[in-house]
Amino acid sequence: MDYELLKCPGCGAKFPPPAYLWGALTCEYCGATAVAATGGWPLAPPPRPEPPFAPHLPRATVAGVRYAVLGRLGQGDGSEVFLARRDARLSERVVLKVARAQEDAHLVAREFEVVGELLASKAQGAEHFSRLLPQPVAQGPVKDPEGTPRAAAVYRWRSGFQHTFSEVLDAYPTGVDPRAAVWMWKRVLELLAFVHGSGYVHGAVLPPHLLVHPRDHGVVLVGWSSALRFASRQPLPARSQRHRPFYPPDIWNGAPPTPATDLAMSARSLVAVLGGEPETGRVPLSVPPPLADLLKCQVNPDHREALDDSWKLRDRLDAAAKDAFGPPRYTPFTLPGWG
Numbered sequence: 545m546d547y548e549l550l551k552c553p554g555c556g557a558k559f560p561p562p563a564y565l566w567g568a569l570t571c572e573y574c575g576a577t578a579v580a581a582t583g584g585w586p587l588a589p590p591p592r593p594e595p596p597f598a599p600h601l602p603r604a605t606v607a608g609v610r611y612a613v614l615g616r617l618g619q620g621d622g623s624e625v626f627l628a629r630r631d632a633r634l635s636e637r638v639v640l641k642v643a644r645a646q647e648d649a650h651l652v653a654r655e656f657e658v659v660g661e662l663l664a665s666k667a668q669g670a671e672h673f674s675r676l677l678p679q680p681v682a683q684g685p686v687k688d689p690e691g692t693p694r695a696a697a698v699y700r701w702r703s704g705f706q707h708t709f710s711e712v713l714d715a716y717p718t719g720v721d722p723r724a725a726v727w728m729w730k731r732v733l734e735l736l737a738f739v740h741g742s743g744y745v746h747g748a749v750l751p752p753h754l755l756v757h758p759r760d761h762g763v764v765l766v767g768w769s770s771a772l773r774f775a776s777r778q779p780l781p782a783r784s785q786r787h788r789p790f791y792p793p794d795i796w797n798g799a800p801p802t803p804a805t806d807l808a809m810s811a812r813s814l815v816a817v818l819g820g821e822p823e824t825g826r827v828p829l830s831v832p833p834p835l836a837d838l839l840k841c842q843v844n845p846d847h848r849e850a851l852d853d854s855w856k857l858r859d860r861l862d863a864a865a866k867d868a869f870g871p872p873r874y875t876p877f878t879l880p881g882w883g
């Protein structure tokens with residue numbers, strides 16, 4: 545085999561090993577540029593084009609980033625929500641929320657903004673609770689299959705949180721085990737305590753906005769487009785007609801929402817998931833009286849015993865659950881698709 549010593553033809557200094565990417569070498573000592581007699585050292589071949597991920601899947605571009613749409617996660621009052629992945633080798637899964645109509649565009653933008661404000665909150669527990677809020681990635685218009693631009697927002701995907709209270713009720717049409725309802729309500733109240741401590745109300749604590757992690761006994765809230773600073777005393781910017789029985793009645797008359805509104809809506813959602821009537825707070829007889837009584841008084845913010853402080857209500861729930869079931873212990877809860 546023949547070897548060639550690489551020396552600068554100008555000053556004779558040794559060249560460093562030629563970098564594969566360069567077609568020429570510059571001498572570190574005399575600054576001369578040397579090109580091989582054959583016209584240059586070989587350049588690295590251009591990177592091979594990445595094979596596209598699942599080319600049959602539809603693509604959507606938001607804020608200059610392309611996503612492959614994997615499937616639908618759900619449908620909101622004003623939006624379509626999809627699971628997608630960044631269309632690149634180093635990928636990440638995201639939730640893509642697209643406004644169904646132009647009139648709903650402001651709600652998608654509003655949610656993105658409010659969530660950003662809450663993520664900046666310094667209220668007690670911010671470090672823990674901010675991880676339970678949607679994590680914004682990007683927002684901007686996305687073109688639908690007809691080419692019409694629609695307002696869209698992208699959030700990070702949280703694996704495990706994919707069943708809403710509405711789907712839990714589909715899986716348990718006569719209602720969940722009251723023990724499961726206890727941890728579900730506790731998680732909602734803890735998160736609401738942080739939201740209220742930050743000066744906001746969620747304003748739409750409804751079954752389709754409550755996502756359950758069945759194994760970890762976690763619950764998070766989505767659907768933040770109605771959230772607002774309660775000190776503003778503004779009425780809710782949107783209400784879901786389909787879920788009328790979940791709102792305290794004064795909200796339909798334009799009353800400004802307060803933390804008590806969220807607590808009442810959380811109680812009504814829990815009543816529903818227990819197989820009861822959200823409006824009256826009536827639950828099946830299988831629900832032990834301490835829990836049934838607490839729910840019944842809490843669905844109505846005007847009830848003389850209703851609490852308007854989320855932590856206090858959580859403490860009261862703790863006591864009611866101890867009365868009914870003894871000290872807390874882990875009771876497995878399953879949903880379709882979970883072993």
Ligand SMILES: Nc1ncnc2c1ncn2[C@@H]1O[C@H](COP(=O)(O)OP(=O)(O)OP(=O)(O)O)[C@@H](O)[C@H]1O
Nearest residue numbers: 617618619620621622623625639752766767768769
């Ligand atoms: N982060 C998420 N992870 C999994 N599923 C989600 C997520 N966000 C939304 N979904 C699904 O999409 C459905 C609709 O989403 P969402 O409730 O946020 O829409 P919306 O009612 O139009 O929102 P909003 O009330 O803020 O305008 C939810 O009920 C749920 O099934």
